[in-house]
Amino acid sequence: MLWLKRCGFSVVVAAAIYGVGFGLEQLLTDYFLRIILLAGINVILAVGLNLINGTTGQFSIGHAGFMAVGAYATAFIGVALAPLFGDTALGRSLTFNLALVAGALLAGLTGLLVGLPSLRLRGDYLAVVTLGFGEIIRISFNNAQFLGAATGYFGNSPAGLPVYTNFFWVYAWAALIVLIVRNLTFSQTGRSLIAIREDEIAAEAMATPTTRLKVTAFAISAATAGIAGGLFAHMQAGIRPEDFRFEKSIDMIVMIIVGGLGSITGAVLGGIFVAVSLELMRDLQQYRLVLYALLLIAIMLLRPQGLLGNRELTALWSRRRPRPTGESA
């Protein structure tokens, strides 16, 4: 009766998220709620990026591009679906989640296209290709007239995009994605991904289909960035290509490196850290990236595995679950 137990667990978690969200929406001002929502979106971004950068050891530095694909696709498809399902609570939820899934699929497909040529090779080509790709995507949206070009996409109505995103949807998706990534990491596939990170030649010698696994992990990672993009799009009235600049990719890299490459709980903490620090440094905008750059260099020189390394926070109180790691990377 494992499935029944799991269903029950999911219902309890969903109800808990709903309850906490309801409570917070009563208690907090919009300002704090926005930070909490951004933190949740960051958690999705960080956990997804960590799958490819941390667990698989292939470095992407253009994930803002996939986030942009997801954001634009979700918003565009959402506008098309909205009349089909009507403006009831159920209809809105259906529209939003179907659009999110479609956005994720499109972002994942883009990831597949970008990953296939660059991940066949060993080495650091993925970093360069994703860097170029992130810029190309942004420039394309900047020139796409049907998506509002540089002014941004605001849907069809004068009020802009409908605000679907709320605490429940952000954290329900975050919980789902953390669960998926966790199960993947601790599965046989996950062990193969870690093997690729530790020693690609040895992994290949053990008959691990390295290219296929790397591309799969990259596509999943791109799809999660797409979900985060969709949630981000419907948090406000519109999205602009400027929202997905190179700095966004750097924010994501800071999230996973602060938390520790390869640690899911570390990525969660890193996501929250960046959301809060961005808010605290609001007045220091022009110094923020200098500080982030110094933080990256300092962590690499002093503690290259990040704060948590590839350990999980949960390992602190539960020793039963074996860690899926070999010697440190």
Next chain:
Amino acid sequence: MSQLLQQIINGLSLGSIYALIALGYTMVYGILKLINFAHGEVFMVGAYAGYYAAGTLGINALEASGQAFPIHLALLVLLVAMAVSATLGVTIEFLAYRPVRNAPRLTPLITAIGVSLFLQNAGMLLFSPNPRRYPAILREVRFEFGGVIVTNVKLAIFLVALALMAGLHLLVHKTWTGRAMRALSFNIDAAKLMGIDTNRTIRATFAIGSALAAAGGILFGLDQIMINPLMGVLTGLKAFVAAVLGGIGSIPGAVVGGLLIGLAEQLTAGYLSPDYRDAITFVILILILLVKPEGILGVVRPEKV
């Protein structure tokens, strides 16, 4: 026909700038197997060093009075910029790359991204994010041959780049430092056992690569008129693609790759649309990774455990 010739001339002069920058990428990659992401920023700093050096030497007064900048001062500007960038490159190597030289591959890569990001944003704070007009350290003279316009600036870019590459060729093949560099790129451990001072040789590699990037920066300023603190990002990326196209680790490959990228960019801008001039580089990168990842002049080396 004359339009085609014109595009080829422009492409070759742009390409020789890319080639100068690509040499720095390929030399560092050949020895350390590291994509030096900060190289584009070293190029940017070189351009700014030239800007300030020319300003100090009084170019603004000369320009205002309509006089040309003396050629020996122009060469001095070039040398100053090369010295500044070489110092910067060696400092980056010493502070950021040497401590992580033996760490797993990802660590130096992230460090390099961090250094690049730091220099971009430090540049925006120091030099202000606004673009600046580059002083004309060489006053433009136009020659026309049957409808094809050749300026002395384009010619000078091509000749300076050619002279520097010839110098690099001599250095790599005729001096002990060059021989040590080749030994390091062949096998760093064996080179160490043969008594080669690896730190000194790597330092020399960074100094030379960065000096060439600075020369590229000044030529870029002359060619494109405007400079800004983020100019190193896209240009650096294109130069890297040039290095990959030619075969990363191969010095003649970087030159061939740079010229080809410059030509491809100009021809795209001229015959398709200027909007695609930046995109074509990435199309080339994707194609080369799919078809011939070792590049035009690169050699396939078997992966060893």
